[in-house]
Amino acid sequence: MKNLFTLLIISSLILFLAGCGSSRTVQRTSSDTTVDLSGKWNDTDSRLTAKKMVDGLLDSRWILNFNKENERKPVVIIGNIKNNSSEHIQTKIFSKDIERELINSGEVKFVASSEERDEIRDERAEQQQYSSMETAKRLANETGADFMLKGVISTQNDSFDGQAVKFYQVDLEMIHLETNEKVWIDSKKIKKLVDQAGYKF
Amino acid sequence: MIIIFNFKIRIISLLLILLTIGGCSSISTSTEHYTNIDKFVSLEMYDKAVVSLQNSQKDAYDEKDRVLFWIDLGLLQHYAYQDSLSIINLALADNAIEELYTTSISKGVASMVLNDNALDYSGEDYENLYINVFKALAFYRQGESESALVEIRRLTEKFVELEQKYQQEYRSLKESDEIKTEVDEISVNFYSSALAHYLSMILFLNDGEYDDGRISRDKFYDAFENQKELYNFPKPNLDNFLTHSENAKLSFITFTGRAPLKYEYVFQIDTFENLIVISILENGRWKEFNTIAWYGLEGGLHAKFAIPKLKKRGSMVNKVEVIVDGVHKRDLYKIESLEDIAFEAFKREEGIIYLKSLARTVSKAIANEALNKELDKQTDGGDWGGLTRLLTGALINATENADLRIAHYFPSFAYGGEIEVQPGVHNIEIVYKDRNNRTIATDKFDNYNVSKNKNIDLLETVFLK
Numbered sequence: 265m266k267n268l269f270t271l272l273i274i275s276s277l278i279l280f281l282a283g284c285g286s287s288r289t290v291q292r293t294s295s296d297t298t299v300d301l302s303g304k305w306n307d308t309d310s311r312l313t314a315k316k317m318v319d320g321l322l323d324s325r326w327i328l329n330f331n332k333e334n335e336r337k338p339v340v341i342i343g344n345i346k347n348n349s350s351e352h353i354q355t356k357i358f359s360k361d362i363e364r365e366l367i368n369s370g371e372v373k374f375v376a377s378s379e380e381r382d383e384i385r386d387e388r389a390e391q392q393q394y395s396s397m398e399t400a401k402r403l404a405n406e407t408g409a410d411f412m413l414k415g416v417i418s419t420q421n422d423s424f425d426g427q428a429v430k431f432y433q434v435d436l437e438m439i440h441l442e443t444n445e446k447v448w449i450d451s452k453k454i455k456k457l458v459d460q461a462g463y464k465f
Numbered sequence: 466m467i468i469i470f471n472f473k474i475r476i477i478s479l480l481l482i483l484l485t486i487g488g489c490s491s492i493s494t495s496t497e498h499y500t501n502i503d504k505f506v507s508l509e510m511y512d513k514a515v516v517s518l519q520n521s522q523k524d525a526y527d528e529k530d531r532v533l534f535w536i537d538l539g540l541l542q543h544y545a546y547q548d549s550l551s552i553i554n555l556a557l558a559d560n561a562i563e564e565l566y567t568t569s570i571s572k573g574v575a576s577m578v579l580n581d582n583a584l585d586y587s588g589e590d591y592e593n594l595y596i597n598v599f600k601a602l603a604f605y606r607q608g609e610s611e612s613a614l615v616e617i618r619r620l621t622e623k624f625v626e627l628e629q630k631y632q633q634e635y636r637s638l639k640e641s642d643e644i645k646t647e648v649d650e651i652s653v654n655f656y657s658s659a660l661a662h663y664l665s666m667i668l669f670l671n672d673g674e675y676d677d678g679r680i681s682r683d684k685f686y687d688a689f690e691n692q693k694e695l696y697n698f699p700k701p702n703l704d705n706f707l708t709h710s711e712n713a714k715l716s717f718i719t720f721t722g723r724a725p726l727k728y729e730y731v732f733q734i735d736t737f738e739n740l741i742v743i744s745i746l747e748n749g750r751w752k753e754f755n756t757i758a759w760y761g762l763e764g765g766l767h768a769k770f771a772i773p774k775l776k777k778r779g780s781m782v783n784k785v786e787v788i789v790d791g792v793h794k795r796d797l798y799k800i801e802s803l804e805d806i807a808f809e810a811f812k813r814e815e816g817i818i819y820l821k822s823l824a825r826t827v828s829k830a831i832a833n834e835a836l837n838k839e840l841d842k843q844t845d846g847g848d849w850g851g852l853t854r855l856l857t858g859a860l861i862n863a864t865e866n867a868d869l870r871i872a873h874y875f876p877s878f879a880y881g882g883e884i885e886v887q888p889g890v891h892n893i894e895i896v897y898k899d900r901n902n903r904t905i906a907t908d909k910f911d912n913y914n915v916s917k918n919k920n921i922d923l924l925e926t927v928f929l930k
Contacts, residue, residue, distance in 0.1 A: 350618035421622055423629045
């Protein structure tokens with residue numbers, strides 16, 4: 265710095281510039297493009313984890329055993345996927361990703377979850393009063409699920425020297441609704457390394 | 466003649482700059498707008514306080530003050546039972562603090578030339594931590610205990626992140642060319658919040674997760690045992706929370722008082738060769754406070770700088786009683802002194818601000834001296850040169866203001882406690898008493914339905930006096 269006058273001019277410029285905002289641009293991307301802005305749990309993590317876990321679920325022997333014993337596809341209901349992490353994870357999106365993968369596999373049948381059921385039951389009840397006899401759906405004719413899929417998402421974070429590690433663990437288990445028997449259990453881990461720019465003085 | 470004309474222009478420019486920056490929020494903290502909001506807060510008219518704060522946004526808050534605005538707004542909305550809005554604003558503050566974890570280079574330059582008021586306010590450490598407590602309480606009130614627990618876990622993580630941040634910051638200071646003295650690291654003895662553990666225990670019990678509730682209770686006890694300076698009041702016994710009862714359980718969390726504010730503390734420096742003598746003003750006289758080695762420094766420089774210090778506001782409440790259907794059930798116990806924790810957490814930040822401000826003032830004083838020596842040479846030390854020296858000195862002092870930004874609406878103390886009552890409808894009163902055992906205020910919950918369906922119920926009250 266040559267002299268204080270230069271310093272003053274810089275100060276004045278900074279004072280003006282401090283009030284200036286930056287413009288925002290929006291770029292549309294495909295929904296399956298991986299965009300990881302903060303290292304937090306995102307749609308890609310949800311989608312990929314669901315796919316990998318469902319692949320494992322379908323490869324395991326419990327479906328074969330069930331088919332052999334019952335000569336039909338197992339009926340599954342999604343239970344609670346608990347968020348035990350330090351982030352507000354939309355576990356419903358993850359549940360839907362799992363549901364989609366399982367239904368599309370054609371290996372299992374799915375019934376509506378407890379949250380979805382209420383609305384459907386209301387509608388069915390109304391049909392008894394307002395719909396024609398031919399089209400009204402019967403009461404007490406729901407398909408009972410054989411298994412419930414439950415899970416937990418947890419996190420463990422660490423940071424050192426400008427780098428943060430975000431460690432996610434997703435645990436899923438399939439439980440037989442009549443016997444409480446756990447027929448399948450799996451765990452998927454995601455580790456993300458996030459670079460943080462260093463502190464500048 | 467040309468030289469004198471140039472000096473006139475320079476002096477007029479200096480005067481204009483001095484006048485311009487005198488009222489500029491980039492170098493000083495604006496607090497006038499709080500008067501009106503405080504009036505509503507003291508009357509417990511939190512809805513109106515929210516509106517008053519929102520109305521002052523345009524004039525009192527720049528973009529760099531957004532974290533401060535969101536915290537104050539989120540807290541007032543919490544007290545006004547506007548839980549959804551409170552969560553949004555506190556989350557905005559929380560996310561912005563996380564983003565500001567790294568100071569941007571451009572703003573860093575601004576703070577070196579001006580002062581920390583030019584920087585984005587990134588929240589005091591204790592604000593950063595307690596944001597999550599108030600978000601957790603808001604989520605609980607909305608019936609989202611899973612989200613409330615997410616907030617408590619996030620708070621626990623922040624202790625580790627803050628430790629990392631300061632290690633980086635100290636390393637950066639030690640490596641800085643601007644700091645030509647030894648950098649002493651200050652440690653902070655606050656790494657676990659009893660209030661957060663108390664809340665997580667209730668949330669776990671509410672979900673029927675007794676093992677996790679017991680772990681939280683043990684962590685609550687540990688917070689008292691291992692941080693005795695901060696928890697210098699009797700350790701409450703929370704064992705009753707975990708026992709089975711035929712009655713319904715009702716727990717309380719009560720906030721009283723107002724958290725600390727910042728005030729400006731001014732230092733004067735006088736330099737000698739490789740040495741700075743730092744003085745403070747006591748009873749109208751400058752008194753030597755400290756002498757530190759500063760390598761490569763010449764003597765004869767004089768300047769002032771200011772740093773923020775915390776000032777407690779405390780509470781007029783000495784006791785909080787729970788009355789059910791006209792019968793005294795219990796006194797609530799103190800869980801946390803947020804004001805003591807604010808002081809402890811600020812120790813480290815204060816040390817860093819002191820060093821940065823000192824370095825900045827020394828740089829400005831050196832530049833000022835170089836300029837004035839040049840002017841003296843050109844004017845043979847005439848009147849214009851003397852005036853310029855006076856004005857540039859005033860300009861340096863005008864830019865050296867302490868950053869006094871701090872959230873205004875955190876409480877100073879948290880109390881808790883639990884009672885058992887017959888399930889059903891009750892009239893519940895929370896009575897605030899002063900040191901003379903006089904009732905100052907009462908919060909009433911008439912016809913409150915205490916249900917056995919819930920494992921435990923939580924009632925939150927606030928008295929910010």
